[in-house]
Amino acid sequence: MIFSKTLIKILLISFFCFIFFSITIQAQQPKREFRGVWIATVINLDWPASGITNPASQQYALIQILDNLKSSGTNAVVFQIRTECDALYNSPFEPWSRWLTGTQGVAPSPFYDPLEFAITEAHKRGIELHAWFNPYRAERSVGNYITASNHVTKTNPEWILNFSTLKMLNPGLPQVREHVLKVITDVLKRYDVDGIHFDDYFYPYPITGTLPNGITTEDNSAFTNYSRGFTNIKDWRRDNVNILIKAVYDSISTIKPWVKLGMSPFGIWKNGVPSGIVGLDAYNVIYCDPVAWLEGKYVDYISPQLYWPFAGSQDYGKLLPWWAFQKNGRHLYVGQAAYRITDANWSANELPNQIRLNRIDNNAEGNLFFRATYGVLNNPKGFLDSLKKDFYNYKSLQPKMEWKDAVMPLFPTEVTITGNNNSIKLNWKKPQKATDGDTAKKYVIYKSTSPTFTINDPKNIYNISTTSQEEFVDLFSVPFNIEYYYTITALDKLNNESIPSQIVSYKTTSVFAEKIIAKQYHLYQNYPNPFNPKTTITFTLPKQEDVSIKIYDLLGKDILALVNEVRSAGVHTIYFDGSRL
Template identity: 30%
Template sequence: MKRRIAATAAAALLLLAFPTTAGAAPDEEPLTRYVKDTSGAYGYSTEPVYTYPGSGEQVAIPTTLTPENRRFSSAWVGTIGNLNFGKPTDAADFDARYATVLDDFASWNMNAVIFQVRPLLDAYYPSALNPWSEFLTGTQGADPGYDPLQRMVEATHARGMEFHAWLNPYRVTNTKMTSPAILTALGLTADEVKALSIPQYIAALNDAGILADDNFAVQHPDWVLSFEEKLFLDPGQPEVPAYVAATVAEITENYDVDAIHFDDYFYPYRITVDGQNVFFGAQGEDRATFEEFGLTAGYPDTVDGIEAWRRDNITGLITLVDDAIAAGNAARGTAVQLGISPFGIWEHEALDPAGSHTPTSSSQTYSQAVFADTRGWVQDELIDYIVPQIYWSFDQAAAPYGELAQWWSDVAAGSRTQVYVGHALYKHVNNGGWEQAWMNPEEVPNQIRYNQKLDGIEGSVLFSYNDMKPSDLSSLPADQQPKHQAKNTAIELLEGEAFAHPTLVPAKPWLSDGQVATPAAPEVIDGELRWQAGDAQEARQYAIYRGTGDPAQIVATPGALVDTVWAGGAASFRFPLPADDAPTAARAATETWVVTALDAAAVESAPVAVAVDEPVDPTDPGTPTDPTGPTDPGSPSNPGAAGEDGVTAPGGGATRGERGDLAATGGDAPIVALVLGGLLLAAGAVTTVVAAHGRRTR
């Protein structure tokens, strides 16, 4: 990677001499620190970067990245505070905004979208349990008059990508109670707001129209806690995990989502006040809940006992959500996944021998705060994938990337739970603790190259969507341009290597029904690849490969994947063969097209070679049959609509049957049943469920 930057015209960064270190493999380069020299230029120094301070093991980066046909590739699209997605004016504006997101993801060859559909206790879909999101309409509870989630799922599938519905389970508010906006809305002073009890404050927010009448916190203010002047649901109240699980069930019952995704927010993180660490619980915020449910369940009234109780509350939530998803999969024959993207450090070795080589001054999730036993969830296979947010450079002593990536890879050994890494592409520009390592545009590309050395890591997710788009340097002040130049060059490097080729998501055979039927009668006619579904109900999408050798060899060849086509229950398919620089006749003579079917768990059928009975007549990808943004479902150009002969073009067939209103689907009944069942389970023995959890069959 280092030699490539010198050849990149956009990179106006000076590279310093890079030493040769004994012991590095021939196909690897030892990593040295990226620093600012005496002339003010940034570049590599001669000082080694170690896996972690004191390890004596210098990080070595592979000199090339081997293409893969299986790799999870995505980014987070956050809606909290309209972070990555603005407020649409109407349905057409929403569609246009989301089409831009899909265009960007497609240009990066990503295979999944992680979109935040529940930033607070709200929804980007009509819900019997949660109000409409304020970040969608401007006012919580205001109906936009259309169903954003339905539109996103269909449009995403039409582009051949998975849709992962991202939810925050507990967050009630994201603005401090003494912020000017809140004080103005309530007509109170900071002292007056601070004097309110939590139920009184919630009532005031409701009266001001900030929290809707049907907000769960408004309906149950006694189940809400406060920390750092923000509100969140009390994880220790048995009704809370039941409500969250019911919310998940409502989504999976009514939408064809591929996964439910939680981020890293459970119990609050520590904060710093006047230079001192402040931890949730130090002021007895959940003492009453512990006395009611923790002490009576046998947890010791000690620091360790309370922490264990909090951890079990969070694991109890994950267990209920896992059960809800598994029950839905079994009932409907679906393969919805459960994924979580936690903070990158589980625990420190100094506090637990199983922890990472990270200093105790760094944050962690197992103890002291958050109380998420993410390592345990992987080992007990409660989740299908995990995306640790390793948002630090190789050179960050407080949380060195190399050590943490290796640690998570080791944790995944022997577990079916898949590990993808969350990368901090945003830190090139927004770097709170300022690490000069993020002036290096090769930081994230190097991380992805390093990951290929680790058997347990199977993908990458970028934070966030906004940072996938280059900055306009001419619009920025001169002192800001170097940071943005580093980001722009990083984007160029990533798109040119790690995201240069299409990939399939990793298979999850434990969610599959078994063997997948092969596509039938594939052939090339009039410059199109055509085939029939082997099992139209089973196939989720089709993979198209091109290469030399027999079909099995082609499918196994890295980089042989050309594209995917979403199935959507269609019986027949057409794929316009792409134009290519190589002569068409030569390609037809030396290479073979191969088609496979994949089920909802991305388990692949046996490959079938395509019969070419005539010269290939490649079609320009810009023709009307190429997938574009969502269009009127009734128009002939809609990628999801069947043609006159019932054949589906690329990306087609994603549209499900009309869903209608929730009341008309009968969807409320199972949700209510789940709520009641969850209440009984939680009230009786949430911790009993946790204590008994082990490897689960889904």
């Protein structure tokens, strides 16, 4: 019958285009990788949408963003909670953000706490949440809206550096550093954040026409009063930033040592470094010194904003290896310009090629894309498709930070396995506390059709639990005559992984297949998928049919016929070895 032949063929065209392409690139994927995305709230860039102040609508929109990021393979979000000395959370020190409710100082109604909500929803999906603070900016566009009566520009105007269109806290004042630290430690104590994150806004950037030279003499008075022995005001400015960052790092180490501190500076450290790089730089223009932070080891990761393509005066191919060389034992999660993919001079291959370079020789432990709704989720030039199909199609654990915690948790014990005609259930016992007092925060389920599989291969990561519940149910779609092997590891708060539990297995026997009455033509999801290089394909026929199953490449070319014969009614399983192509 032509109908059955055509149906199965159509399903396989789209199905195997993905499989064929994936074979060549899977070995490059690391088991551990930070896969992050910035969610910007200032001027309603990513969330909440401009004019949407209803809490239920905001919550729904954020859930959609997180769901879509999870499906992309993202495992971390950097969520902006302080844009202009304001708060997208219930702060005792600063007013509610105008970008949340439309009026600075006005709480959501009906009330909810966006940060608490975002943390809960991110963690449900196995996504880390790093709280993103702008440390110094007070008004990004002076006069754009009315500031609240408890905004720092009104309560402490003596702390403010005034520029034509910008107001910012004066980094040279001890009172400012104390205030910023107080704001950050309040969040650290009250919220279950996974990280604290600063962006690149330290001292002001030059602004053509309004602030052509950046800062000049605006902070002379603070330098006179609080020079700390410095005679060079530029060195003093850089040290002001260093003091704050070190204070934040020390506070984290005392209050919640498992929380990570990350910085995202401008992507060029100094003009001319490395050789051939030309442009505005962090060291001499906005007075921050990321190399000093790495040398002093008071950051856990750095995300320089390498927002340029390969070649040219800001060559990604030169900047990325240079930053990798500066790491000094810390992590590099590269800030990458997903928002620029739509530029005419950016090809669809630009960011994929950057990711490939990141992964070579452990150049970087991950990447951080700017930004969520414009650059990633809007799928410019197919970039989201590339993440799902090529780069993030295996799950990934967060990188370990052994300088914070190198003690692995103990492994799960007493693993049991049971099954029926549509699921396999695993149960285990929570491990005892390790020598550092830590135990399992979540679990990794590994699955294979081979009894000799390894946990070092990310293709075997089947699930990373989002809770510490000692149970997992595997609902499968190919339940016929296959033996599945499982092992379980524990992860602690800093993603140290235990040794694996004992391997358990369960064979889905033909008895299950006999219970299935094939009432329609159906092609089941192959397993494993993605695969390298073998997979199992199951399909059902309600009656005897002439069946054709073929593999096509991305251009629609017929590559291989797996089945081209009459098959009886019932359940059929075939095996495909991609290494033969």
